[in-house]
Amino acid sequence: xxYEKRPDGRNFDxxxxxxxxxxxxxxxxxxxxxxxxxxxxxxxxxxxxxxxxKFLQDPAKGRLRxxxxxxxxxxxxxxxxxxxxxxxxxxxxxxxxxxxxxLDLKNxxxxxxxxxxxxxxxxxxxxxxxxxxxxxxLADAGFVMKDLVSAVAVGRxxxxxxxxxDYQEEAYEDGPVADIPIAMLPRTxxxxxxxxxxxxxxxxxxxxxxxxxxxxxxxxxxQKKALKExxxxxxxx
Amino acid sequence: MSNIVxxxxxxxxxxxxRVDGRGLKDYRDIKVDVEVTSxxxxxxxxxxxxxxxxxxxxxxxxxxxxxxxxxxxxxxxxEFLPLSSPNFEAGPPKIDAIELSxxxxxxxxxxxxxxxxxxxxxxxxxxxxxxxxxxTLNTDGNLIDAAALAxxxxxxxxxxxxxxxxxxxxxxxxxEKLKLSKMPICATVVKAGGKFFVDxxxxxxxxxxxxxxxWSTEDGELSALQKGGDSNLTVEDINQMFDIAIEKATExxxxxx
Numbered sequence: 001x002x003y004e005k006r007p008d009g010r011n012f013d014x015x016x017x018x019x020x021x022x023x024x025x026x027x028x029x030x031x032x033x034x035x036x037x038x039x040x041x042x043x044x045x046x047x048x049x050x051x052x053x054k055f056l057q058d059p060a061k062g063r064l065r066x067x068x069x070x071x072x073x074x075x076x077x078x079x080x081x082x083x084x085x086x087x088x089x090x091x092x093x094x095x096x097x098x099x100x101x102x103l104d105l106k107n108x109x110x111x112x113x114x115x116x117x118x119x120x121x122x123x124x125x126x127x128x129x130x131x132x133x134x135x136x137x138l139a140d141a142g143f144v145m146k147d148l149v150s151a152v153a154v155g156r157x158x159x160x161x162x163x164x165x166d167y168q169e170e171a172y173e174d175g176p177v178a179d180i181p182i183a184m185l186p187r188t189x190x191x192x193x194x195x196x197x198x199x200x201x202x203x204x205x206x207x208x209x210x211x212x213x214x215x216x217x218x219x220x221x222x223q224k225k226a227l228k229e230x231x232x233x234x235x236x237x
Numbered sequence: 238m239s240n241i242v243x244x245x246x247x248x249x250x251x252x253x254x255r256v257d258g259r260g261l262k263d264y265r266d267i268k269v270d271v272e273v274t275s276x277x278x279x280x281x282x283x284x285x286x287x288x289x290x291x292x293x294x295x296x297x298x299x300x301x302x303x304x305x306x307x308x309x310x311x312x313x314x315x316e317f318l319p320l321s322s323p324n325f326e327a328g329p330p331k332i333d334a335i336e337l338s339x340x341x342x343x344x345x346x347x348x349x350x351x352x353x354x355x356x357x358x359x360x361x362x363x364x365x366x367x368x369x370x371x372x373t374l375n376t377d378g379n380l381i382d383a384a385a386l387a388x389x390x391x392x393x394x395x396x397x398x399x400x401x402x403x404x405x406x407x408x409x410x411x412x413e414k415l416k417l418s419k420m421p422i423c424a425t426v427v428k429a430g431g432k433f434f435v436d437x438x439x440x441x442x443x444x445x446x447x448x449x450x451x452w453s454t455e456d457g458e459l460s461a462l463q464k465g466g467d468s469n470l471t472v473e474d475i476n477q478m479f480d481i482a483i484e485k486a487t488e489x490x491x492x493x494x
Contacts, residue, residue, distance in 0.1 A: 025289075025320065025321065025374060026375050027321065027322050027323060027375050027376060027377075038275055038276075040274070042320060042374070044321070046319075046323050049323075067327050069318070069327075071274075071293065071370065071372050072295065072316070072372075073274060073276055073277035073280065073293025073295050074276050074277075075276060076276060076407065076408070077407055078295070078297060078407075079295035079368055079370070082314065082316055082370070083329060084327075116318065116320035117320075118318055118320050118374075120274045120293075120372070121277075122276060123276075
């Protein structure tokens with residue numbers, strides 16, 4: 001078997017259309033919106049603020065706390081019961097770990113920096129979109145950062161290595177599939193998130209990682225442009 | 238801190254003005270967008286000033302309630318997202334969110350806007366359920382009027398997913414919409430410093446003494462009320478507030494598209 005054509009006609013190394021914007025939530029210290037295809041993530045940063053309960057406080061540095069949540073109507077199927085689940089908890093945790101390496105919170109002892117990620121609409125790749133939005137929101141909030149974090153899923157569908165799988169592609173049934181969410185520091189290509197489920201060889205995995213490197217560079221440009229636009233007044237509603 | 242804000246609001250009210258220069262009966266700018274999320278079968282985003290909410294409708298096929306075997310199910314839920322305000326925390330809905338969702342539920346349900354009988358597929362066995370979820374994106378006062386409007390517009394635009402009697406296909410929406418008769422609208426009137434005013438921003442809400450959420454339909458009938466605030470209202474107050482709310486509802490109804 002061979003995978004010849006993607007459902008939406010994209011090239012195998014082509015991302016879905018991206019729209020990125022910062023400063024979308026007025027109450028937040030920093031915020032961002034990141035859309036890739038039909039997947040839409042919003043992120044808002046609050047803090048640094050005092051962390052409760054007190055025993056969680058770290059006198060050496062501030063704590064980063066991420067919360068990933070899909071809105072009840074954001075899934076491709078049934079309504080999602082609000083209130084979080086195991087999946088959301090795990091994604092929140094790996095999101096924290098994907099952003100931690102670029103942040104330096106030692107100037108904010110005993111505090112927490114909250115990043116709330118909300119998905120109004122999803123079509124696969126939501127944790128990656130969430131990480132892209134979150135890193136832009138942290139930059140928008142003015143935190144000192146080593147770099148932004150850019151994330152995308154790469155994967156294998158049958159005999160092809162592809163980038164930015166949508167839901168239909170993740171659910172491909174005529175051959176093996178692997179789904180690999182990756183986050184990188186775009187300048188150094190250091191990996192801060194790596195997950196995989198499916199079937200893939202070591203050689204194909206290496207190829208997928210190369211494709212991820214190229215793709216995060218493209219995403220990085222959209223993120224930087226959105227941040228710059230806030231200050232050049234080119235942003236429109 | 239909040240006393241300074243409160244005193245300032247009350248001082249301005251004496252001269253019939255407000256922190257942003259509006260008149261007592263003026264809403265802030267209102268913006269309504271439909272079909273803002275494609276995973277919901279109907280959706281709307283409503284901005285009133287800097288208050289920003291999104292509502293999404295999801296259909297499902299369920300068994301009816303035993304005491305109501307020939308009517309579909311209707312549910313409203315509100316999520317006060319911590320993303321939208323530094324005052325909201327993650328976790329189960331607090332009393333404010335619960336109250337808002339219940340008032341929106343009653344306003345819509347009791348107006349008979351939705352013909353729940355038409356949602357029956359097989360009596361006693363299968364009915365459509367209609368769920369509206371309202372999520373806050375940014376808060377700056379008067380969440381309820383914004384949430385109510387978003388819910389109404391989302392319901393008006395919702396389209397049934399394809400259903401073959403066994404399986405729901407959420408990817409294929411039909412042209413069939415909900416059978417709606419009335420168009421109920423919630424307009425909230427607040428009393429403070431002896432004055433009545435509408436559409437308070439977050440600062441102004443500090444000064445709230447008493448408030449009334451008033452749901453009315455286009456024929457001027459009331460479908461739900463909720464008195465809030467810590468102070469009392471006289472019957473004369475309440476009658477005046479009805480008049481203001483019905484007039485404002487007529488204005489707000491123009492945004493239902």
